[in-house]
Amino acid sequence: MAKEIYSTYPMVKYLRKEALPTALCPGCGGGTVLNAFANAVDQLRIDPKDLVVVSGIGCSAWIASPYFLADTLHTTHGRAIAFATGVKVGLPDKKVVVISGDGDLASIGGNHLLHAARRNIDITVILVNNFIYGMTGGQVAPTTPFGAKTTTSPYRNIEHPLQISETVAAAGASYVARWTTAHVYQLIESIKKALQVKGFSLVEVISQCPVQYGRRNKMKEPAEMLRWFLKNSVPVGKAKKMSPEELEGKFIIGEIINRQRPEFTEELNKLIDEVQEHFGLKGE
Amino acid sequence: MIIRGDEPEQLRLLKRLYKPGNYFLQGNEAVAYGALFAGCRFYAGYPITPSSEIAETMARELPKLGGYYLQMEDEIGSIAAMVGASWTGFKVMTATAGPGFSLMQENLGYAVMTETPLVLVDVQRSGPSTGQATKGAQGDFFQARWGTHGDHPIVAVSPISVEDAFWETVRAFNISEKLRTPVVVLFDGVLAHTREQIKIPDVEEIEITYRKLPKNEEEAKLPFGDPHGDGVPPMPLFGHGYFTHVTGSTHKENGLRDVYTPEVHDRLVRRIHRKIEQNKHVYEKYEEYFTDDAEILVVSWGVTARPSLGAVLKAREEGTRVGLFVPKTVHPFPGKRIKELGKKVRAILVPEMNLGQLILEVQRFVNDDVLLKGVNKIGGVPLTVEEILREIRGVA
Numbered sequence: 001m002a003k004e005i006y007s008t009y010p011m012v013k014y015l016r017k018e019a020l021p022t023a024l025c026p027g028c029g030g031g032t033v034l035n036a037f038a039n040a041v042d043q044l045r046i047d048p049k050d051l052v053v054v055s056g057i058g059c060s061a062w063i064a065s066p067y068f069l070a071d072t073l074h075t076t077h078g079r080a081i082a083f084a085t086g087v088k089v090g091l092p093d094k095k096v097v098v099i100s101g102d103g104d105l106a107s108i109g110g111n112h113l114l115h116a117a118r119r120n121i122d123i124t125v126i127l128v129n130n131f132i133y134g135m136t137g138g139q140v141a142p143t144t145p146f147g148a149k150t151t152t153s154p155y156r157n158i159e160h161p162l163q164i165s166e167t168v169a170a171a172g173a174s175y176v177a178r179w180t181t182a183h184v185y186q187l188i189e190s191i192k193k194a195l196q197v198k199g200f201s202l203v204e205v206i207s208q209c210p211v212q213y214g215r216r217n218k219m220k221e222p223a224e225m226l227r228w229f230l231k232n233s234v235p236v237g238k239a240k241k242m243s244p245e246e247l248e249g250k251f252i253i254g255e256i257i258n259r260q261r262p263e264f265t266e267e268l269n270k271l272i273d274e275v276q277e278h279f280g281l282k283g284e
Numbered sequence: 285m286i287i288r289g290d291e292p293e294q295l296r297l298l299k300r301l302y303k304p305g306n307y308f309l310q311g312n313e314a315v316a317y318g319a320l321f322a323g324c325r326f327y328a329g330y331p332i333t334p335s336s337e338i339a340e341t342m343a344r345e346l347p348k349l350g351g352y353y354l355q356m357e358d359e360i361g362s363i364a365a366m367v368g369a370s371w372t373g374f375k376v377m378t379a380t381a382g383p384g385f386s387l388m389q390e391n392l393g394y395a396v397m398t399e400t401p402l403v404l405v406d407v408q409r410s411g412p413s414t415g416q417a418t419k420g421a422q423g424d425f426f427q428a429r430w431g432t433h434g435d436h437p438i439v440a441v442s443p444i445s446v447e448d449a450f451w452e453t454v455r456a457f458n459i460s461e462k463l464r465t466p467v468v469v470l471f472d473g474v475l476a477h478t479r480e481q482i483k484i485p486d487v488e489e490i491e492i493t494y495r496k497l498p499k500n501e502e503e504a505k506l507p508f509g510d511p512h513g514d515g516v517p518p519m520p521l522f523g524h525g526y527f528t529h530v531t532g533s534t535h536k537e538n539g540l541r542d543v544y545t546p547e548v549h550d551r552l553v554r555r556i557h558r559k560i561e562q563n564k565h566v567y568e569k570y571e572e573y574f575t576d577d578a579e580i581l582v583v584s585w586g587v588t589a590r591p592s593l594g595a596v597l598k599a600r601e602e603g604t605r606v607g608l609f610v611p612k613t614v615h616p617f618p619g620k621r622i623k624e625l626g627k628k629v630r631a632i633l634v635p636e637m638n639l640g641q642l643i644l645e646v647q648r649f650v651n652d653d654v655l656l657k658g659v660n661k662i663g664g665v666p667l668t669v670e671e672i673l674r675e676i677r678g679v680a
Contacts, residue, residue, distance in 0.1 A: 016529070016540075049524075049527075052522050054368070066529050066531070066540060066541060070527055071371075071522040071523065071528050072527075072528075072529045073371065073531075074529070074530065074531035076391055079360060082356065082360065083365065083367055085328075085354070085356070085361070085364075085368060086326070086354075086365035086366060086367060086370070086371075086372070087368035087369065087371065087522060089368075089372075090288070090326070090368070090369045090372025090373065090522070090523075091372050111361070112361050112364075115356075115361070271347060272350055272351075275348055276347070279301075281297060281300065281348055283293075
C-alpha cells in the first residue's frame with residue numbers, strides 16, 4: 001500500500017526514500033510544508049544538487065532533514081541559522097534553506113534569527129509555527145496564544161506570543177511572508193519568491209499540531225484546526241485598517257515585507273575584492 | 285572537491301604577504317599567523333578578553349588571502365558557523381576564553397559526533413565565572429577534556445611560548461584535518477599578551493595536511509564509514525551532489541539517523557574513540573629535559589612549562605638531579621611515558637596556574653611510593669622560576 005503511494009506521488013523524486021515513511025503524526029501540518037517546499041523547488045526547476053537544507057531540533061526540523069534529498073545538515077537545538085550562515089559563506093552560489101519550528105528558530109534560536117535578518121544573508125527560512133513544543137510533549141512556547149492550554153500552562157498561558165514575521169521584518173530581512181497550512185497555493189508562491197530573493201527571507205507557516213496543541217484546546221481533529229486558521233486569517237492589507245483589539249487572536253497572512261537591501265555574502269566578497277585590490281594582491 | 289586555502293594561488297599570496305624572518309609578535313598574533321599558514325580561510329568568532337587580538341588579526345589578514353572573517357552574535361553561533369563552513373571545504377578556526385568556551389561546548393560535541401574538522405583556541409583566563417577576566421590561568425584543562433556531554437574523545441594541544449603558539453596552531457590544524465575531528469588549542473592569557481621574537485619560516489618549509497576526500501561515489505555515500513581501516517572516513521563536502529546527510533544524532537555509516545539500535549550507537553561512538561586511540565602517532569607530542577638521570581621530575585604544561593625549565597636549570601646548577609616533562613598534546617594525555625618516568629623518580633612536582641588539574645592526570649599513572657606534589661598559583665600572575673625552584677629544593 002505504502003509503496004503504491006510513493007510511486008504515484010510526483011514529488012517523490014525529491015525525497016530520501018530510505019528515510020520514509022516520515023515520523024510525523026497523522027494530521028500534522030509538516031507534510032503540507034514539505035509538499036509545498038518540494039513543489040516550489042520543482043516549479044522553479046532548482047536542481048537539488050544546488051540546495052543545502054539545514055534544520056535544528058524538533059518535529060518541524062525533520063520535515064526536510066532527513067526527508068528532502070539534498071545535502072542536509074541536522075544541527076543542535078536553535079542553531080540551524082548559525083550553521084547555515086557558515087554553509088552560505090562557503091557556498092554562496094547554492095540555495096541555503098533552513099526549515100525548522102517556532103520553538104527552535106524563534107525561542108532558543110531567536111538571537112540567530114534576528115542577526116541573520118539584520119545581516120541580510122541570503123538564506124531562506126521556512127519557519128513552521130505550531131504554537132507548541134511538539135516533540136518534547138506539548139509544552140508552552142513563545143508563540144502559544146494568550147490563554148491557551150499546554151502541558152506546562154495547564155490552567156492557561158499568561159504570556160503573550162511573539163509576532164515572528166513582524167519582528168524579523170523589523171530586524172532587516174529582505175522578504176517576509178506568513179501563511180497557514182490552509183493556504184497551500186499562496187504558500188508555494190511565497191516559498192518560490194523567498195527562494196529567489198537575494199537576501200534574508202522568512203516564510204512563516206502557521207501549522208496544525210492536533211496531537212499536542214489541538215487536543216488540549218478543543219480542536220482535536222486536524223480539520224478543526226484548519227477551519228480555525230481560515231476563520232481567523234486576515235490579509236495583511238486589511239489588517240492595516242484594524243485596531244489592535246480587533247486583531248487579537250487573528251493570523252495576519254500575506255507578504256509582510258519585500259524589499260532590496262545589500263546582501264551579506266555579496267558584500268563580504270566585494271570587501272575581499274577591494275582589500276586585495278588595495279594591497280595589490282590580485283593575480284600578477 | 286577542494287579544500288579552500290589549498291589553491292596554488294594561496295602559496296603566492298602567503299609568500300608575498302609574510303616574508304620569512306624574525307618578527308616581534310604577541311602570542312595571540314602568533315596563533316593567528318599559524319592559522320593563516322596552516323590554510324585557515326574561515327574564522328567565525330565573538331570577542332572576548334584575552335583572545336580578542338586573534339579575531340582582530342584574522343579580520344585584518346583574512347581578506348588579503350581571500351578568506352572570510354565573520355563576527356557572529358555569540359559564541360554558540362560562532363562554532364555553529366564554523367561547522368557549516370567546514371562542511372563546504374574550509375579550514376576553520378575560532379578563538380575564545382573560558383566563558384565563551386563553555387558556550388561552545390554543545391557544538392564542540394556536535395563536531396566530535398559529526399567528525400567535523402575545526403580548531404578552537406581557548407585563551408584561558410582566570411575563573412570561575414567572570415573571575416579576573418583579563419588575567420591568565422590554566423583552569424580549563426578539564427573543560428577541554430570533559431566540557432561537552434557524553435562519551436567522547438578530544439585532542440588538545442598547549443603551546444609554551446609565542447613561537448610555539450605559531451607551530452602548535454599549525455599542528456592543531458594538521459591533526460584536525462588528518463583525523464577529521466575538532467582540536468582544542470589550550471592557550472593562556474599570559475602568553476597571549478606576551479611579545480617575543482619569533483621566526484616566521486618560508487611557507488614551503490611548513491608541512492600542511494588536508495582532510496581525506498572520497499575517492500569515488502561509493503566512498504562518498506558512506507560519510508561515516510571506515511573504508512581504510514584507520515577509523516577516519518573520507519569527508520564528502522557539501523555542494524558536490526552527494527546528498528550527504530549530517531546529524532548529531534546517532535547515525536549509521538550512510539549518515540542516516542538510527543537512535544534505536546544499540547549496536548549502531550556502540551559502533552559509531554567506539555569508532556570515534558578508536559580513531560583517536562589508534563592514531564596516536566598523528567598527535568602525541570611531549571618534550572623532555574634531563575629525564576635520563578632524574579630522581580625528581582617536574583611535569584608542567586603551557587605557560588608554566590618555561591619557568592619550570594628555568595627552575596630545573598637552576599636546580600641542576602645546584603647539583604639536584606631533576607628533570608622536566610612537558611606534554612605538548614595534553615589530551616589524550618601521554619600517560620604511558622609518565623608511567624615509565626614515574627618508576628624512575630622518587631618525587632614529581634606539578635606546577636600549574638590552577639589549584640591542581642594536570643596533577644590528577646599524572647596521579648593516574650604513578651605509584652603511591654612516588655611523592656606527588658602540586659605547585660599551584662592562582663590570582664592571574666604566572667609562577668616564577670624562584671617559586672618552582674623553592675619547591676624543588678624542598679624535595680631535593
